[in-house]
Amino acid sequence: MKSKFLLGLLMAVVVPTSLMAAQMGTYKYDDFKKPQKCGMCHKEIYQEWQQTLMSKSYTHKWDQVEYFQLALPHSKKLEKVAGVKAGCIACHGPLAFLSGDIPPKPASANTRANEGVSCDVCHSITGTTEKEPFNFSFIIKPGDVKNGPRKDAKSPFHGTRFSQFHKTAEFCATCHDEQSPYGPWVKSTYREWKEGPYSKEGVVCQDCHMHKAPGKSAMGGKERSDIAHHVFQGSHSPTKVAGAVDVAIYSSKKDLAPGETVNLKAVLFNGKVGHAIPSGSSEERMLWLEVVAIDANGKSYQIPVQPKGFKGEEYTIADSKAMTYQAIGEIMEIKDFKGLKRDGDIPDGARIFRKPFFDPKGRMTVCQWYTKDNSLVDYRIKPRETKIEKYVWQLPKGLPKGKLTIRANLFYAQVPSSIGKFFKLPESEYMPMLVNSAEMTLNVK
Numbered sequence: 001m002k003s004k005f006l007l008g009l010l011m012a013v014v015v016p017t018s019l020m021a022a023q024m025g026t027y028k029y030d031d032f033k034k035p036q037k038c039g040m041c042h043k044e045i046y047q048e049w050q051q052t053l054m055s056k057s058y059t060h061k062w063d064q065v066e067y068f069q070l071a072l073p074h075s076k077k078l079e080k081v082a083g084v085k086a087g088c089i090a091c092h093g094p095l096a097f098l099s100g101d102i103p104p105k106p107a108s109a110n111t112r113a114n115e116g117v118s119c120d121v122c123h124s125i126t127g128t129t130e131k132e133p134f135n136f137s138f139i140i141k142p143g144d145v146k147n148g149p150r151k152d153a154k155s156p157f158h159g160t161r162f163s164q165f166h167k168t169a170e171f172c173a174t175c176h177d178e179q180s181p182y183g184p185w186v187k188s189t190y191r192e193w194k195e196g197p198y199s200k201e202g203v204v205c206q207d208c209h210m211h212k213a214p215g216k217s218a219m220g221g222k223e224r225s226d227i228a229h230h231v232f233q234g235s236h237s238p239t240k241v242a243g244a245v246d247v248a249i250y251s252s253k254k255d256l257a258p259g260e261t262v263n264l265k266a267v268l269f270n271g272k273v274g275h276a277i278p279s280g281s282s283e284e285r286m287l288w289l290e291v292v293a294i295d296a297n298g299k300s301y302q303i304p305v306q307p308k309g310f311k312g313e314e315y316t317i318a319d320s321k322a323m324t325y326q327a328i329g330e331i332m333e334i335k336d337f338k339g340l341k342r343d344g345d346i347p348d349g350a351r352i353f354r355k356p357f358f359d360p361k362g363r364m365t366v367c368q369w370y371t372k373d374n375s376l377v378d379y380r381i382k383p384r385e386t387k388i389e390k391y392v393w394q395l396p397k398g399l400p401k402g403k404l405t406i407r408a409n410l411f412y413a414q415v416p417s418s419i420g421k422f423f424k425l426p427e428s429e430y431m432p433m434l435v436n437s438a439e440m441t442l443n444v445k
């Protein structure tokens with residue numbers, strides 16, 4: 001009894017310090033090696049990492065804009081969100097956070113914050129404080145020993161430690177799930193995966209984002225059958241997004257006359273994404289389906305989706321008159337700011353697969369840290385989910401005889417075009433990327 005009590009006391013003293021989540025200012029920049037150094041021997045992995053967003057997680061334009069023009073000023077104005085001044089950096093520029101360099105200088109100053117999620121960040125991680133991690137709850141111990149997935153790895157440059165943790169989805173979850181200061185989950189890629197079929201089948205994040213191939217991971221390393229490639233491709237890679245969702249289109253009739261009504265059905269299937277699509281920064285990712293008819297003269301007609309009547313559906317049907325994102329104007333102190341177009345340039349009536357986030361004043365927002373509620377509706381496409389959209393279209397009276405092409409295009413964009421244009425982001429951030437399309441021809445009599 002007594003020894004149990006003593007043990008408990010000991011644990012209470014010892015455990016919290018040895019199992020401490022990453023904390024601001026506990027290390028120095030110099031405690032971490034530069035990625036170039038690792039790249040001297042790990043050439044291929046270094047090349048791969050350089051192309052990923054991990055290496056740009058601090059310097060990338062939209063990240064700089066959102067932190068310096070929105071989150072940082074907001075953190076000084078509103079006590080409730082004061083923590084994001086350091087919090088954003090804990091995931092996007094971990095070296096700056098761990099070194100207490102908060103706020104870091106902008107990317108143009110070229111400090112070591114710019115290294116982003118570097119080799120030595122991930123390979124100094126030893127575990128997490130949480131069972132289901134989120135908000136940078138990783139435990140990190142920089143030093144000579146690198147944590148990796150092999151029991152038999154030997155390096156002339158550094159010590160190695162086998163880390164089962166690096167092979168789990170929980171490792172990724174430390175940065176990929178996020179809770180806002182108001183409570184809701186504002187990033188939940190891990191939680192979506194966990195609820196879905198892939199976690200039950202033992203398919204982890206690494207299987208789809210760090211695929212294995214034969215080779216060597218280092219100069220002087222062993223030839224192995226399954227080297228982990230550091231590709232980390234996501235929604236910024238058109239090739240990863242292409243084909244991620246299957247699209248099919250069906251019609252109730254083949255031969256029609258002008259004035260007649262046709263019933264169309266689009267069927268979408270998420271057979272490739274291990275979590276919802278969109279995931280991650282769901283507050284701003286746009287995935288939408290446009291169904292168009294193109295007549296024999298090449299003229300096209302947008303066909304609006306048939307509403308289903310579920311709660312919050314109005315946020316999932318494009319409406320060029322809907323204005324929102326007013327918080328941007330408040331944070332940036334822009335006088336008479338009316339907001340920006342909620343859906344950018346998406347044509348009216350297109351179905352948007354999204355999960356809208358709302359600020360404390362009830363307006364839709366892209367400020368995930370200023371999100372009070374996002375439980376109204378989740379109309380994203382879950383892993384292995386099928387979504388069916390219906391269309392009822394009366395053929396215009398003057399439609400020319402001949403071929404009538406019906407096309408369903410599923411598009412993706414990182415941010416609504418209204419936001420992209422407002423902040424002058426590179427066009428690639430908001431131009432529609434084609435995910436998939438389906439086509440069929442009808443005959444106008």
Ligand code: HEC
Pocket residue numbers: 033034037038039040041042119120123146147148149150151152153154155156157158160161162163216217218219220221222223224
């Ligand atoms: C002088 C060459 C050299 C340098 C520099 C180097 N490594 Fe290594 N590293 C190796 C070799 C060799 C291995 C063993 C590979 C094997 O066993 O297949 C290795 C293995 C690893 C492993 C795998 C451990 C495991 O359990 O699978 C990790 C992780 C790693 N290095 C990270 C790093 C990081 C991070 C840096 C930079 C801070 C770095 N390395 C710098 C040569 C180097």
Ligand code: HEC
Pocket residue numbers: 035038039042045046047049054117118119120122123148149150166167171206207210217218226227228230
């Ligand atoms: C976002 C975190 C992350 C970053 C950044 C990262 N790694 Fe890794 N690395 C991992 C994980 C996770 C694994 C294990 C994957 C697995 O086995 O499924 C791994 C595996 C490795 C391995 C062992 C490969 C093998 O299969 O034997 C080496 C070596 C390595 N990383 C070196 C590096 C170097 C060098 C860099 C920087 C250029 C780097 N890593 C950047 C997470 C990361």
Ligand code: HEC
Pocket residue numbers: 053054056057058060063091092094117121122171172173174175176205206209210232233234235236237280
């Ligand atoms: C230390 C924090 C950290 C860890 C650990 C981490 N990531 Fe990331 N990851 C990030 C950040 C930050 C970004 C966003 C970069 C940006 O958009 O600026 C990112 C981006 C990505 C992207 C690119 C998404 C896109 O939109 O193209 C993928 C894919 C990804 N991570 C997968 C993983 C996987 C898989 C793991 C686990 C093996 C992992 N990450 C572990 C911080 C982390």
Ligand code: HEC
Pocket residue numbers: 169172173176189190191193198203204205206207208209233234235236240241244272273274275276277278279280281285
């Ligand atoms: C079965 C394969 C699969 C699994 C498992 C998987 N992913 Fe993905 N992931 C994808 C595909 C395909 C995409 C590209 C389509 C998209 O953007 O959703 C993607 C996209 C992403 C993105 C970009 C999301 C966005 O909308 O910006 C992130 C971040 C990401 N994955 C992280 C993870 C993490 C973390 C895990 C584990 C918890 C994971 N993935 C598990 C296949 C997978």
Ligand code: HEC
Pocket residue numbers: 060062063066067071084087088089090091092134135136174175176177178234235279280281282369414
């Ligand atoms: C728990 C870790 C974490 C925290 C905290 C965090 N982020 Fe992120 N952030 C990520 C990850 C991971 C992604 C990539 C998700 C995806 O690809 O969809 C991301 C994506 C982004 C993007 C989208 C980048 C793009 O290319 O479209 C922006 C902008 C961003 N974060 C800014 C911020 C700001 C500003 C804060 C603070 C208010 C913040 N983040 C806090 C992990 C985090």
